[in-house]
Amino acid sequence: xxxxxRALGWLAGLGLTAGLVMAFGVAPRxxxxxxxxxxxxxxxxxxxxAYLAFGVVLVASVIYLxxxxxxxxxxxxxxxxxxxxxxxxxxxTGAIWGKPTWGTWWTWDARLTSVSIMFVIYxxxxxxxxxxxxRERAARFAAVLGIIAALDIPLVHFSVLWWRTLHQPxxxxxxGPTPMDPAFVLALMxxxxxxxxxxGYFTAKRVRLLRQEEExxx
Amino acid sequence: xxDNWSFVLAAYGLAALVxxxxxxxxxxxxxxxxxxxxxxxxxxxxxxxxxTSPGPPIPRR
Amino acid sequence: MTYARRTWIVLWKDLLxxxxxKETLNALFFFALLLLFxxxxxxxxxxxxxxxxxxxxxxxxxxxxxxxxxxxxxxxxRENDCWEGLLLVPGDKSAIYLGKVxxxxxxxxxxEAILLVLFAVxxxxxxxxxxxxxxxxxxxxxxxxxxxxxxxxxxxxxxRAREVLFPVLLLPVQVPVLLGAVKATExxxxxxxxxxxxxxxxxxxxxxxxxxxVGVLTFDAVLEA
Numbered sequence: 001x002x003x004x005x006r007a008l009g010w011l012a013g014l015g016l017t018a019g020l021v022m023a024f025g026v027a028p029r030x031x032x033x034x035x036x037x038x039x040x041x042x043x044x045x046x047x048x049x050a051y052l053a054f055g056v057v058l059v060a061s062v063i064y065l066x067x068x069x070x071x072x073x074x075x076x077x078x079x080x081x082x083x084x085x086x087x088x089x090x091x092x093t094g095a096i097w098g099k100p101t102w103g104t105w106w107t108w109d110a111r112l113t114s115v116s117i118m119f120v121i122y123x124x125x126x127x128x129x130x131x132x133x134x135r136e137r138a139a140r141f142a143a144v145l146g147i148i149a150a151l152d153i154p155l156v157h158f159s160v161l162w163w164r165t166l167h168q169p170x171x172x173x174x175x176g177p178t179p180m181d182p183a184f185v186l187a188l189m190x191x192x193x194x195x196x197x198x199x200g201y202f203t204a205k206r207v208r209l210l211r212q213e214e215e216x217x218x
Numbered sequence: 219x220x221d222n223w224s225f226v227l228a229a230y231g232l233a234a235l236v237x238x239x240x241x242x243x244x245x246x247x248x249x250x251x252x253x254x255x256x257x258x259x260x261x262x263x264x265x266x267x268x269x270t271s272p273g274p275p276i277p278r279r
Numbered sequence: 280m281t282y283a284r285r286t287w288i289v290l291w292k293d294l295l296x297x298x299x300x301k302e303t304l305n306a307l308f309f310f311a312l313l314l315l316f317x318x319x320x321x322x323x324x325x326x327x328x329x330x331x332x333x334x335x336x337x338x339x340x341x342x343x344x345x346x347x348x349x350x351x352x353x354x355x356x357r358e359n360d361c362w363e364g365l366l367l368v369p370g371d372k373s374a375i376y377l378g379k380v381x382x383x384x385x386x387x388x389x390x391e392a393i394l395l396v397l398f399a400v401x402x403x404x405x406x407x408x409x410x411x412x413x414x415x416x417x418x419x420x421x422x423x424x425x426x427x428x429x430x431x432x433x434x435x436x437x438x439r440a441r442e443v444l445f446p447v448l449l450l451p452v453q454v455p456v457l458l459g460a461v462k463a464t465e466x467x468x469x470x471x472x473x474x475x476x477x478x479x480x481x482x483x484x485x486x487x488x489x490x491x492x493v494g495v496l497t498f499d500a501v502l503e504a
Contacts, residue, residue: 001248036222039229046233065500085240089233096229100222113454120451128448131438137503141434144497148427148452151489155455155482162478198237205244212251216258 005208008201015194019187027187039097041187045195046090047115053083053199054122054150061146064139070214071207073139076146078206080125082199087119114156121149135214282374289378290385296355297386303351307344307390314340315397333404334464337394338457341421344390346446349428352383353436362436366502376429376498380491384425391417412467419483420460426490427452433501459483 023041030037060076063069094112095105106112125145132138297303318336322329329336356362365375395413399406406413431449435441459479466476473480 034222036225038226042229042233065497082240085236089236092232092236093229096225096232100225117451117454120447124444124448124451128434128438128444131440131444140500140503144430144434144493144501145448147497148430148490148493151493152452152455152486155486155489158455158482202240202244205248209244209247209251212248212255216251216254 001205002208005201005204008197008204012194012197012201015190015197019191019194022187022190026183028181028183030184033101036097036100039093040184041191043090043093043097044188045192046086046093048192049195049199050083050086050090050118051153052196053079053086053203054118054153056203057083057122057125057146058150061143061150064143065147070139073143074207074210075203076143077129077210078203080122080142080146081206082202084119084122084126085202086195086199087115087122091115091119117156118149118153121152125149282371285368285370285374286378286381289375290381293355293379293382294385297382303348303386304389307348307386308393310347311340311344311390311394311397314343314394315401319401329402330404333398333402334461334468337398337464338420338461340394340398341387341391341417342424342450342453342457344394345387345421345424345428346449348386348390349383349425349432349449350442350445352379352429352432357436372499372502373495375502376433376494377491379433380422380425380429380494383429384422387421387425388418391421406468408470409467412473413464415473416460416463416467416480416483419480419487420456420463423456423460423483423487423490424453426487426494430490430494430498430501433498455482456486459486 019041023038027038027041029035056079057076060072060079064072064076091112094115098107099105125142128145129138129142132141318340322332322336353362356365365372368375395406398404428449431445435445435448438444459482463473463476463479463483466479467473
């Protein structure tokens with residue numbers, strides 16, 4: 001384990017602890033939803049980190065197609081994997097949040113649907129990589145898919161604004177001022193930073209493991 | 219609205235399980251790779267054993 | 280040889296071989312007929328439900344036939360050992376991509392026209408009220424499908440589990456196109472002007488542009504040996 005990886009790991013742990021303290025100790029009880037709203041401190045940072053992860057996949061994919069640097073390919077692969085994990089957490093926590101607040105575990109409204117679509121798209125990305133034996137070809141094809149997938153996400157995202165939807169309008173990324181109390185925003189931000197650090201740790205570790213894998217099986 | 223702490227617990231528990239599980243998977247992969255590397259390295263470095271040593275003792279009835 | 284000419288040659292070759300063998304077209308025609316029977320058994324009795332579901336059913340039919348057709352997009356090259364021939368084409372390989380997209384687009388539009396006629400006849404629905412608007416919407420949707428479908432077909436051509444991987448990769452990516460196309464078709468069939476769904480058409484146009492651009496820029500990388 002490199003020292004940078006170790007540092008990231010410790011920082012992530014620290015951040016997660018701080019996040020928990022903020023979520024349960026500092027952030028006030030929400031007026032309409034009650035304490036179930038605290039799930040949001042998991043749910044929203046998870047999807048934002050997923051977007052970050054898939055953005056990294058996009059950039060790494062373009063860099064790989066440009067110069068065929070193996071490092072870029074490994075970064076894309078690792079980032080996609082971690083992104084899928086966080087997307088899964090977002091969907092699952094969203095469902096758990098939805099049951100007491102909307103009365104249903106699942107609804108095919110556009111936002112839930114579009115995040116599930118994104119989940120499946122990147123699962124497909126990982127599947128494509130797994131099914132192509134030639135490492136170089138897998139890298140090339142995954143890069144093309146990574147670019148298409150990432151450019152597709154805003155197209156999928158906009159469908160939420162144009163469809164009848166049960167989900168709230170996006171609190172941080174939607175149009176207009178965010179309808180949230182600063183007390184909540186602070187807790188959200190701390191948890192977001194924690195999740196970004198965790199993403200960094202996981203991705204750095206995964207990239208290193210991918211490189212080691214290549215060396216061992218070379 | 220009632221507080222639904224069980225849902226909050228379920229959500230945080232699930233997230234902990236998933237993130238922890240992924241972390242464990244990474245650690246396990248690391249251990250396996252290190253072991254493989256060590257074995258490969260050892261196999262490369264050691265000279266092959268000579269076939270002059272006596273075999274295992276023949277069991278006596 | 281100019282870029283346009285190379286594109287045209289690929290298109291012409293595919294159209295010619297299709298016109299001679301009619302393999303894909305025949306298969307897709309029967310597939311479309313089968314789909315119609317399926318929809319009838321699943322939904323046919325209730326006319327109201329059918330009319331409400333019509334735009335979705337139409338596009339379901341288009342997509343399913345499209346999957347079958349696109350899955351065969353590089354079949355000729357694969358089966359007849361012509362893949363290397365593609366690789367040896369001089370210059371920018373994206374001309375091959377555009378030629379293939381054009382060919383697949385024409386094939387899909389043909390099958391969709393047949394499906395539309397079959398729908399109109401067997402389900403007794405009036406589809407001809409605003410033909411131009413319908414053509415625009417169907418054209419935009421099908422172009423998006425063909426653009427990504429051709430790219431993914433080339434990528435999965437040599438994968439062992441291609442029949443499974445191809446739809447698994449293509450369908451989720453196509454959701455914005457499917458959404459936009461169904462919504463816009465719904466509006467057209469209700470007699471609304473295209474301006475009413477301008478945002479959906481904009482989305483479709485944006486999607487088509489993005490897909491074609493990425494396809495043109497990356498097809499070289501896909502075709503490498």
